[in-house]
Every structure is written in C-alpha cells, then in structure tokens.
Amino acid sequence: MRRIPIVLCSCALLLATLPVSASDQDVIQFREAIMKTMNEQSAALGEIAAGSIPDDNLVAHMQVIALAASTALKAFEPKVPGGEAKPDVWANWADFSKRMMDFAQQTAAGAKIAKTQGKDAAMVQLINYADSCKGCHDMYRQNKN
Numbered sequence: 296m297r298r299i300p301i302v303l304c305s306c307a308l309l310l311a312t313l314p315v316s317a318s319d320q321d322v323i324q325f326r327e328a329i330m331k332t333m334n335e336q337s338a339a340l341g342e343i344a345a346g347s348i349p350d351d352n353l354v355a356h357m358q359v360i361a362l363a364a365s366t367a368l369k370a371f372e373p374k375v376p377g378g379e380a381k382p383d384v385w386a387n388w389a390d391f392s393k394r395m396m397d398f399a400q401q402t403a404a405g406a407k408i409a410k411t412q413g414k415d416a417a418m419v420q421l422i423n424y425a426d427s428c429k430g431c432h433d434m435y436r437q438n439k440n
C-alpha cells in the first residue's frame with residue numbers, strides 16, 4: 296500500500312515535464328496552420344483571378360481569409376521562437392501586433408468590398424493583401440533552410 300503514493304508522484308512529475316516541449320511544438324503548429332489556411336485561400340483566389348475556377352465562392356474565400364487573419368494574433372501571443380518566425384516577432388511586438396491587427400481589418404474590409412462591389416473591386420483588394428503578406432514576412436519570417 297505504501298508504494299501507491301510514490302507511483303502517483305512519479306506520474307505527476309511525468310505529466311508536469313512532458314507537455315512542456317510538446318506544447319512549444321503545438322504553439323508553432325497552430326500559428327503555421329493559420330498561415331497555411333490564409334495561403335490556401337489565397338491560392339483559390341489566385342485561381343479565380345486567373346479564371347481557371349468558378350468565382351461563385353469569391354466572397355466566401357475572402358471571408359475565410361478575414362476570419363483566419365482575425366485569429367492569427369492570438370496564435371503568436373505565446374513567446375515561442377521557432378518554425379519560421381524570427382525572434383523579432385516578440386522583440387518588436389508592438390509593430391508586429393499592429394501589422395497583424397491592420398491585416399485583419401484590411402481583410403475584413405476587403406471581404407465587404409467583394410460582397411458589395413463585386414469581382415473587379417475584389418481583385419484590387421487581393422493585390423493589397425499580397426503587399427501585406429510580403430511586408431510582414433520580409434520583417435518577421437525566415438526560411439527554415
């Protein structure tokens with residue numbers, strides 16, 4: 296009977312130590328998943344712009360980007376360098392978070408413009424999005440290799 300508390304104790308230790316490194320990986324995967332979502336939706340919009348797929352869901356694709364962008368900052372809040380994120384994300388947090396919030400606003404406005412003004416107006420928005428993606432990546436993203 297006396298052994299039981301010892302067993303419980305070592306289990307608790309395991310639980311306390313294991314998730315720490317796993318959760319760093321989770322944090323990185325989470326923010327990369329959101330970026331990938333925006334990337335895939337941008338790819339769909341690129342195909343619409345090229346006329347290679349139907350444009351029926353143009354507004355919906357733009358809404359998905361806006362929704363993903365609105366969740367992105369939360370995913371970067373934990374200060375976990377790694378993946379392709381430069382440490383500058385957290386060193387320059389005020390600038391980084393402003394860029395991300397501006398991007399969320401820009402894409403929300405872009406989705407509205409697409410809905411109310413149609414395809415041509417939406418396409419102009421996409422060019423502005425690309426500038427925002429690139430502007431932030433130039434500052435805060437590095438290639439893994």
Ligand code: HEC
Nearest residue numbers: 327330333334377378379380394395398427428431435436
């Ligand atoms: C405010 C800054 C910011 C904006 C805006 C932004 N990104 Fe990113 N993006 C990052 C950072 C930082 C990373 C690196 C994340 C990591 O690997 O931990 C990243 C990573 C990525 C990745 C790589 C994900 C992976 O699997 O490693 C893709 C793809 C990507 N972004 C696409 C986009 C697209 C498309 C847009 C615009 C529609 C965009 N991003 C807008 C900051 C931004």
